[in-house]
Amino acid sequence: MPPLTPKDYMIVAALAVGVILFMVFISPRLIHGMATKMSHDPEADQLSIFDRISLYIASVTMCLIAVIVAIMFFEIVSRYLFQRPTLWVNELSLWLGGMVYLFGGLYAMQQRCHIRITVVYDAVPRAVQRLFDIISTLCVVAFAGAVVYGYWGQAMKRFMRWEGMGTEWNPPIPATMGPLVLIVTALIALQAVNNLFADWHKDKILHDPTDEI
Amino acid sequence: MDIGTLSLLLLVGILLLLAIGVPLGLASGFLGAVVVYMKFGERGFYILGQRMYDLTTEYVLISVPLFIFMAALLERSGIAKDMYDGLNIWLSRTRGGIAIVTAVMAIVMAAMSGIIGGEVVLLGLIALPQMLRLKYDQNLAIGTICASGSLGTMIPPSIVLIIYGLVTETSIHALFKAAIMPGLILGGLYILYIIVRTRLNPLLAPLPEQNEEVTLMDKLRALPKLLPPVALVVIVLGSIYGGITGITEAAGMGVVGVLLMIVLRREFSWNLFIEALQRTFRSSGTILWVTFGATALAGAYSIAGGPSYVAGLIVGADLPPMGIILMMMALFLIMGAFMDWVGIVLLAMPVFLPIVKQLGYDPVWFGILFCVNMQVSFLSPPFGPAAFYLKSVAPPHISLTDIFKSFLPFIGIQLFVLVLMLMFPMLTHVFL
Numbered sequence A: 001m002p003p004l005t006p007k008d009y010m011i012v013a014a015l016a017v018g019v020i021l022f023m024v025f026i027s028p029r030l031i032h033g034m035a036t037k038m039s040h041d042p043e044a045d046q047l048s049i050f051d052r053i054s055l056y057i058a059s060v061t062m063c064l065i066a067v068i069v070a071i072m073f074f075e076i077v078s079r080y081l082f083q084r085p086t087l088w089v090n091e092l093s094l095w096l097g098g099m100v101y102l103f104g105g106l107y108a109m110q111q112r113c114h115i116r117i118t119v120v121y122d123a124v125p126r127a128v129q130r131l132f133d134i135i136s137t138l139c140v141v142a143f144a145g146a147v148v149y150g151y152w153g154q155a156m157k158r159f160m161r162w163e164g165m166g167t168e169w170n171p172p173i174p175a176t177m178g179p180l181v182l183i184v185t186a187l188i189a190l191q192a193v194n195n196l197f198a199d200w201h202k203d204k205i206l207h208d209p210t211d212e213i
Numbered sequence B: 001m002d003i004g005t006l007s008l009l010l011l012v013g014i015l016l017l018l019a020i021g022v023p024l025g026l027a028s029g030f031l032g033a034v035v036v037y038m039k040f041g042e043r044g045f046y047i048l049g050q051r052m053y054d055l056t057t058e059y060v061l062i063s064v065p066l067f068i069f070m071a072a073l074l075e076r077s078g079i080a081k082d083m084y085d086g087l088n089i090w091l092s093r094t095r096g097g098i099a100i101v102t103a104v105m106a107i108v109m110a111a112m113s114g115i116i117g118g119e120v121v122l123l124g125l126i127a128l129p130q131m132l133r134l135k136y137d138q139n140l141a142i143g144t145i146c147a148s149g150s151l152g153t154m155i156p157p158s159i160v161l162i163i164y165g166l167v168t169e170t171s172i173h174a175l176f177k178a179a180i181m182p183g184l185i186l187g188g189l190y191i192l193y194i195i196v197r198t199r200l201n202p203l204l205a206p207l208p209e210q211n212e213e214v215t216l217m218d219k220l221r222a223l224p225k226l227l228p229p230v231a232l233v234v235i236v237l238g239s240i241y242g243g244i245t246g247i248t249e250a251a252g253m254g255v256v257g258v259l260l261m262i263v264l265r266r267e268f269s270w271n272l273f274i275e276a277l278q279r280t281f282r283s284s285g286t287i288l289w290v291t292f293g294a295t296a297l298a299g300a301y302s303i304a305g306g307p308s309y310v311a312g313l314i315v316g317a318d319l320p321p322m323g324i325i326l327m328m329m330a331l332f333l334i335m336g337a338f339m340d341w342v343g344i345v346l347l348a349m350p351v352f353l354p355i356v357k358q359l360g361y362d363p364v365w366f367g368i369l370f371c372v373n374m375q376v377s378f379l380s381p382p383f384g385p386a387a388f389y390l391k392s393v394a395p396p397h398i399s400l401t402d403i404f405k406s407f408l409p410f411i412g413i414q415l416f417v418l419v420l421m422l423m424f425p426m427l428t429h430v431f432l
Helices: A006-039 A049-080 A089-110 A119-123 A126-161 A173-199 B003-019 B024-056 B059-076 B079-091 B097-110 B118-133 B138-153 B159-168 B172-200 B216-241 B247-264 B270-303 B306-316 B321-338 B341-358 B363-379 B385-391 B400-423 B425-429
Strands: none
Touching: A006 A049, A049 A089, A049 A173, A049 B059, A049 B247, A049 B270, A089 A173, A089 B024, A089 B059, A089 B270, A126 A173, A126 B003, A126 B024, A126 B270, A173 B024, B003 B024, B003 B306, B024 B270, B024 B341, B059 B079, B059 B118, B059 B159, B059 B247, B059 B270, B079 B097, B079 B118, B079 B216, B079 B247, B097 B118, B097 B138, B097 B172, B097 B216, B118 B138, B118 B385, B138 B159, B138 B172, B138 B363, B138 B385, B138 B400, B159 B172, B159 B270, B159 B341, B159 B363, B172 B216, B172 B247, B172 B363, B172 B400, B172 B425, B216 B247, B270 B306, B270 B341, B306 B341, B321 B341, B321 B363, B321 B400, B341 B363, B363 B385, B363 B400, B363 B425, B385 B400, B400 B425
């Protein structure tokens, strides 16, 4: 395996700087329009602060999918055209991919499109639906609580030691993804509570299975 | 609490929570927390986060959003429409030609991407109006679109097989190789069915009026329209089977290929790109969070000793090995009528697969059987997703009951292939 060249470091650093610049300077300007576009909701003005946070994060993290494609293409080209495989593409896509899976769940929660069975739910009156919503939210909160409680120690340990992958490039994936699992799970629980309140006074809507997937 | 009571509690719990509409992934995560708490107390909660973390570092999982992205881009481009037009010139003078074109197109598209939904919608938009205009039998038209449109998860690359491989630690490469033959048999039988039905009863598929002769020149001129899809299949499947890249990188190259074609065709716009990203992000989130929740539950149930308990029960029931497999198939079909495939893979496989291995069967073969089962589940009432996808784009006079009725012969074909696979496991070894 060839050692990591300064050029590789520069490319990774440039990517990181690009994402940070995008988050700090460009995306806030898009945020209102983005929130409306991302939420698919004509009444985007009524979005709560939690909705806005979720949508904002989603608008940034969804671009990571495109970044993964771009760096993979770079890897293939440099491997087959220039016989110079990179050391960082695999691990960077692993890292970005992890963020995509996790935050995708937060977006799905905001969009209320997590896979669920709605036969009974659609058949009962709105008052019973509210009861179901409460139980559902309690489940989510309890699950998030258990995950955070149980994994907190391990995640903190990895974060404090800044644990890397132990490879040539050694990205701090274990150090960052552990805490991120906890953060996203907690955010999903918050979003679920927010949904409970936001949907409380909404009228009954029938679910169309085509919404899912 | 002993594992028997715990298993019963889990079964009742999952049925109850799913019935009242708790999201599948989060319901399983919650039950995972309950199981470890009952068995080990608070210190058991550790396993939930650990399993979720492990999943985030799974390299092949990246191929899931990438394949979805590829499909989302394809749907929004005119590549598929062009392929349809091209095939039409070749086949429209044949009896049942448009139905055959639909099936062929579905098979080619299935070899490019690994999901269903988009494909059914696309075929419903392109092929259904034309078949109805030519007074094709409505049932034949709808059935062809939905059954062949579902092949996306049967013919490799397939997201069902990727997740199955991950959960059961089976080689996804081997699964992809094994799925080719069954997938092609299924697609081939659909085409055969169309040909036989329309020959026996020509009224089912009237020929278009002979206004102008299609010359050989026209046919040759239509060929370039077929090139882009074929090129994409070569990029994706070629790099997987040719061993040039792994599955994940092949998915990435597929995305690059589609993007390139969209740009060359001057169809690219940022709006299209952002919309495709959004759809991809949302679909990945929903699929992967079922995976997260279920992996937490599976982890919890495993350390509590659940799988070996259930395995003991089933093996102890003194059924012949094939009887056990048949029972599992029946369970898949029943679950498939009510649940999404992701949920079934993640909830049932950790329990079923150790039994399958213990009985001495090949996990690859079992994965293919499961995949055929899921083909049935896409069509089976009351929740066959293919029906709802088609309903969303079909003319309003076509009711859901009409749609499900038209599926019956195709479900018959799928069950026939299932039996075929059960009887001749060697069909999965053709390319090994």
